[in-house]
Amino acid sequence: MPAPSQVNPATTVRARWCFPVDQPGWENAWLTLRDGRILERGKGPPGRPHIDLGDVAILPGLINPHTHLEFSNLNDPLGMAGTPFPEWVGAVIRWRRGQVSDPTIARAMKTRAIQTGIAESYRNGVYAIGEIASPPWQDWQYAHSLLPIRLFHEFLGLTSERSEAAWSYVANLHESMAPAADSGYQQLQLGVSPHAPYTVRLEDVARLGSKAAERHQPLAMHLAESPEEMEMIDRGSGAFVDMLRSVDAWDPNALGSRPSIRAYLEAVFASPVKQFLVVHGNFLRQEDLDLLQQFKDRATVIYCPRTHAYFKHPAYPLQPLLSRGIPVALGTDSRASNPDLSPWREAQSVANNFPEIPGDQILRMATMNGARALMLENGVGTLKTGTPWTGIAVDSRGLSSNETDPLRFLLQKEDAHPYPVWPLAPGIS
Ligand SMILES: [Zn+2]
Numbered sequence: 001m002p003a004p005s006q007v008n009p010a011t012t013v014r015a016r017w018c019f020p021v022d023q024p025g026w027e028n029a030w031l032t033l034r035d036g037r038i039l040e041r042g043k044g045p046p047g048r049p050h051i052d053l054g055d056v057a058i059l060p061g062l063i064n065p066h067t068h069l070e071f072s073n074l075n076d077p078l079g080m081a082g083t084p085f086p087e088w089v090g091a092v093i094r095w096r097r098g099q100v101s102d103p104t105i106a107r108a109m110k111t112r113a114i115q116t117g118i119a120e121s122y123r124n125g126v127y128a129i130g131e132i133a134s135p136p137w138q139d140w141q142y143a144h145s146l147l148p149i150r151l152f153h154e155f156l157g158l159t160s161e162r163s164e165a166a167w168s169y170v171a172n173l174h175e176s177m178a179p180a181a182d183s184g185y186q187q188l189q190l191g192v193s194p195h196a197p198y199t200v201r202l203e204d205v206a207r208l209g210s211k212a213a214e215r216h217q218p219l220a221m222h223l224a225e226s227p228e229e230m231e232m233i234d235r236g237s238g239a240f241v242d243m244l245r246s247v248d249a250w251d252p253n254a255l256g257s258r259p260s261i262r263a264y265l266e267a268v269f270a271s272p273v274k275q276f277l278v279v280h281g282n283f284l285r286q287e288d289l290d291l292l293q294q295f296k297d298r299a300t301v302i303y304c305p306r307t308h309a310y311f312k313h314p315a316y317p318l319q320p321l322l323s324r325g326i327p328v329a330l331g332t333d334s335r336a337s338n339p340d341l342s343p344w345r346e347a348q349s350v351a352n353n354f355p356e357i358p359g360d361q362i363l364r365m366a367t368m369n370g371a372r373a374l375m376l377e378n379g380v381g382t383l384k385t386g387t388p389w390t391g392i393a394v395d396s397r398g399l400s401s402n403e404t405d406p407l408r409f410l411l412q413k414e415d416a417h418p419y420p421v422w423p424l425a426p427g428i429s
Pocket residue numbers: 066067068132222279333334
């Protein structure tokens with residue numbers, strides 16, 4: 001046993017409310033913290049010295065399971081609201097090409113954008129991030145991150161030549177696939193991401209699923225995102241096919257013998273992959289929903305509400321997903337299609353557009369469900385006793401003790417914006 005002088009003292013924080021996600025919230029709450037973990041939580045006067053946070057609600061840190069931090073220096077999204085998706089992809093490609101050509105400066109700018117995005121996430125009450133890292137993967141760009149990051153290495157290559165090139169690149173990057181245990185990488189965990197049906201071969205999706213399973217990593221893929229992707233899959237034609245043909249990157253065989261979204265889902269679930277993040281799923285059909293329901297223990301659909309709205313897609317199938325019990329988590333996507341990296345604002349968007357969904361269910365989508373999808377430590381995304389302290393606070397002035405849905409009240413309170421309080425605990429490194 002360590003001598004008493006070596007034991008970190010406990011800190012108690014008190015607030016008007018606590019909504020821990022693993023159980024209903026309560027008023028007059030306190031939590032005692034030690035070594036970065038929750039030691040105890042309770043109601044009423046704490047009965048010991050404490051930090052009083054005042055008229056706020058304490059919530060678990062938000063989890064953003066889907067973003068691309070390399071775009072975090074953009075002031076405004078690329079394109080315009082309602083831009084057809086392939087045109088937006090073209091704008092992303094032009095933006096990338098328009099960056100400086102000197103590789104050293106380009107890398108430095110990308111690192112700066114990533115670090116800016118991490119800092120912005122922290123300010124918005126985010127505790128952990130699911131990040132898509134585009135090739136060439138440079139894991140050091142995320143070193144010394146303030147926040148835990150699940151870094152999904154993105155895989156691209158639709159034609160067999162491009163696919164082979166991508167695999168040989170992977171083979172040469174063993175060291176990148178398993179970051180050194182040195183202190184700069186403590187916050188990083190890896191994942192695998194076949195990009196999307198218009199950039200990855202179906203057979204590679206299956207192979208990457210097995211790779212992720214072997215390494216106990218989650219797999220993330222953009223799927224059923226745009227009408228043009230659906231047209232490519234259904235009819236082998238449309239704006240994506242034209243675009244890919246124009247750069248000699250189209251191969252109809254890449255989609256398999258009977259192209260469908262369901263074929264990608266089946267390819268992934270044929271492997272023992274523990275978590276498959278279906279990113280967007282804006283155009284999931286009945287047959288896809290049925291399959292996801294069957295594999296709901298291993299699947300999470302990542303809904304990016306404001307990006308969905310930016311592209312003016314038809315109504316999101318949120319109710320059909322929830323009624324089947326398929327876990328849904330909220331992501332911000334990147335600043336190339338969203339004005340900021342605030343999952344709270346995504347949750348507010350859900351509260352405003354789906355008045356029938358209870359506030360606690362929306363908060364689960366912004367916390368616990370994302371943590372599960374990213375395969376973070378058990379309990380992250382909640383404020384359960386024994387779990388890492390990730391607390392954030394949100395102004396609760398005006399919230400009455402009789403309010404029937406207090407979380408919906410907070411989400412619909414215009415001036416309520418969460419901020420991190422977890423650095424208050426001793427022992428946080
Ligand atoms: Zn994305």
